[in-house]
Every structure is written in structure tokens, then in C-alpha cells.
Amino acid sequence: MQARRPYRDLIDRLKTVKLRPTRQRLALAKLLFSGCNRHVTAEQLHNEALSAGVSVSLATVYNSLHQFTQAGLLREVVVEPSRSYFDTNVCDHHHFYFEDSGELCDIPPETMGLPQLPEAPEGTRIARVDMTVRLKRSQ
């Protein structure tokens, strides 16, 4: 049933967060949100868009990624100095980071207990907890 109006859902999704469904945003949203959860860098997404025949500038990719993040559609993950990943899974969860390949991957929540969190210091509240389990090839 979706076949006849492939963009309707994405358009609604963008409108809901008050972003105009432009050609570029729609194409990027399609790449990001039509399949499984993903972890992408701006550069990767830009290349994917170009490969898919969508002409978007890298600046617009950055803008869109930040707008999507601000709107709660994406989450920014910092694991490396000087390269940001954007995660389409915005639920509470943590990451494996493969140091050898630079690949990022969700940790299935059921494989780890909830960490016992410390209290937030006076005058602050916890905005988010990020945990990264850094992996290396064994031996």
C-alpha cells in the first residue's frame, strides 16, 4: 500500500517536526529512515546521496543532520575526536565501537544490565548517558 505514495510517511515525519519537506531533506530522510537503524557520518551520507543520483551539497547534509538531530529524529554519537556519527536509533542504548575499523554498532540492551547511575551534582540534571565499549581484535 505504501508503494503508491512512497514519500508520504517521510513528508509527514518532516512536517511533524516543522521542517519543510524539500527534495534534499526527503532524499536524506529516505536514506536514513527507510531501512534498519544506521550509524552514518556526514561524508558517508553525502556519498550515498550522490550514488543514489541525488544532488545535495555537503553543507546541506551537515545542516540536515543537525536539524534532524535537534528535532529528535537522530542522535549524535561522539566516539572519535574529529568525526561525528549520527544514529537513527534515538532510544536509550549504548554502543560497541570497533577501533580497528571505525565501525559503530548498537549493544543489544538485553545483554547488559542498567548501570547504576550516580546522582547529578547540585543544580544539574542528567541529559544523557553515553557508554561506549571499545573493542579491539582479540590477541
Add this chain to the structure above:
Amino acid sequence: MQARRPYRDLIDRLKTVKLRPTRQRLALAKLLFSGCNRHVTAEQLHNEALSAGVSVSLATVYNSLHQFTQAGLLREVVVEPSRSYFDTNVCDHHHFYFEDSGELCDIPPETMGLPQLPEAPEGTRIARVDMTVRLKRSQ
């Protein structure tokens, strides 16, 4: 007792990790290791050195920070895209990150239980676990 040979300990510390105790490395080591544990960026440390009347180039600060890190004297902490912090506390521990000020601070280990870790995937081993509790001003 240390007063008469203020640099002896630092010199030994550098020699132990096979780094020549040059004027610059000693000055940086002094700033980093003479007081309490610290979290600094390259830029911060460079400014401190200049303020202390030690002439060091920023390139040398970067080199030294990485050499110290490789030698296990420091630990690199990634909490922000495109800015690295270096932590003089190399024991297992986690961080509070004050998003408003960019300040980084150790979480006292006794205030949080050890998280139950997931198994490392086939063929990998856990190199390190980084947890960052991101804080915002409350209300």
C-alpha cells in the same frame, strides 16, 4: 625534601617511559602532574605553559600529549566532536560532562556501581569502556 630537587621525580617519570626529559616535556609534565588530577585540552595546556613563561609551540604540546598518552601517563577522553581532552587520571573511571560549560569531571567511583558489561563479540576483546554522564543546568 623535594624542595631541593623539584624536577627529579618528573625526570624519572619521563625516563621510565623512555621519553627524554627535555625542557618542554618537563614543563608540561609539571603543569599536568604536580597537582590534582586534571582534564585539559591541548590549547588550554599551551596557554598555561605560555602564562607560566615557558615557551612551547602548540605542535610540541600536541606531540607531548600524545606521547604521554601512548606511554600510559595520560588518557584521551572524547566527549565533543573535534576537541580532545586529556585526563591525568588513568585509572578506570567515568566522567561527568557539563554541557553548558564544556567542563569535564571524574565521577567518584563509589557513587556508581560497576555496570554489567556485555560480552565482547566473537574475535574481539574489550579495550576500554567509556561512560559519559552528560549534565545540563536543571530547569
Add this chain to the structure above:
DNA sequence: GTGATTGCAAATCTTTTGCACTAAA
């Protein structure tokens, strides 16, 4: 139409690099 969005190229910021010079052993 009009205000939001885009693309481009230039600017910015952090970090790294190449290489001649200097200093530690």
C-alpha cells in the same frame, strides 16, 4: 510573493606534518 532552504566557495577550528634547527646523551 515571501520567507525558508540550498549550494557554493571561503572561512574556521583543531590537529598533523615536513623539515631545518637545537639539544640531550
Add this chain to the structure above:
DNA sequence: TTTAGTGCAAAAGATTTGCAATCAC
């Protein structure tokens, strides 16, 4: 003296910005 370390200035990445052209409403 010999090799490691330093400083500088230039290069490299990733990201951002300014602004005229374009597009969604």
C-alpha cells in the same frame, strides 16, 4: 657526535558560515 626532539609554517580534515539564487507554501 649522533639521534631524538623542537618550532615553525604550511597542510590537512571536518565542520561552519555568508550570501545570492532557488524553492515550498
